[in-house]
Amino acid sequence: MTKHQFSNKNKATELDQAFKQLAAYLNIPVGVIQSYKEECLLRHYNKGQVLYYSSDQPTHVYLLLEGNVLRETFNAEGDVVRALYKEEVLLPLTQLFRKEMSSEMCTALTECDVIGIPKDLLEYLCxxxxxxxxxxxxxLNAELRLQMEYTMALTTKLARERVEKVLYYLCHSVGYDNEEFYExxxxxxxxxxxxxxxISRETTGHIISELKEEKMLLKNGKDWLVRK
Structure with a gap:
């Protein structure tokens, strides 16, 4: 983890802008939380860096301003549930009003910028x-609906159908709607x-090749375009 990699000269301006994004996310005028601005912080994460560990005592929650992250939640048996997020999501939202944090880890999949707000402060504001x-x-309800879509996709027995359903879950969770296709x-x-x-990587690769041949999926560099 590093400090937000902005010039010191513009740091105040960038904090102001990030704080406005936080107010917009909370759907309130920025003046409602203006007096708490100095309690918030900006952070920058490089690809592969960890935003938080499950073993950490949660002191902050983070609004993802830009980038994509992978959140992994573990149970006592070592099973893992994964979820992807893009900008304008608060993490870990599910940990508000909980004294102990569930076993999870959040990792940057791309360059990420976040603004952190003390967990106790956000609980007080609620x-x-x-x-x-x-x-x-x-x-939170919207996040749970997406998680249900993903869980239902994983119950599909046929490999191709499961991969397709997971792919469309990803379109809904981290994709961008461009009329005839998701990006x-x-x-x-x-x-x-x-x-x-x-599903094994080999089988997944075969399915993706089939989807490309059927013009259901197009790879444009590192971007994936998925037909609706």
């Missing part, structure tokens, strides 16, 4: 500002899709 609580409750930028690889689908 209790004192109904609009903030309602906004975060709605965002997944920079982050997707056959290995990652294999890991997310629970």
């Amino acid at each position: 209790k004192t500002h109904e609009d903030i609580f309602i906004t975060l409750f709605e965002k 997944i930028k920079q982050v997707m690889t056959i290995q990652l899709l294999s890991d997310l689908s629970g």
Whole structure:
């Protein structure tokens, strides 16, 4: 982890801009939280760096301003559930109002910029500002709906159907809607899709080749275009 890699000269301006993004995410006027700006922090993460570990006592939650991250949640048996996120998501949202953090790790898949807000402060704001609580409750519900879509995709027995459903889950979670197709930028690889689908890399590769031949999927450099 490094300090946000911006020039010191512009640091105040960039914090102001990031703070406005935080207020917009919370769906409130920036003035409601203006007095707490100095308690927030900016961070920059390079690809492969870890935003937080499960063993850390959660002191902050982070609004992803730019980039993509992989969140992995573990149980006592070592099983793992993975989820991908793009900008404008608060992590770990599910840990608000919990004293102990679940076993999880969040890793940058690309260059990432985040603004951190103290967890205790955000919990206080939820209790004192109904609009903030309602906004975060709605965002949590949206996150849970996406997680349900992913869970249901994993119950599919046929390999091709499972890969297709996981791919469309990714379109909905980290893709960009471009009318006739979704665009997944920079982050997707056959290995990652294999890991997310629970299908071998070889089989996943064959399925992706079939989808490309059928014009359902196009790779444009590191970007994937998926037809609706």
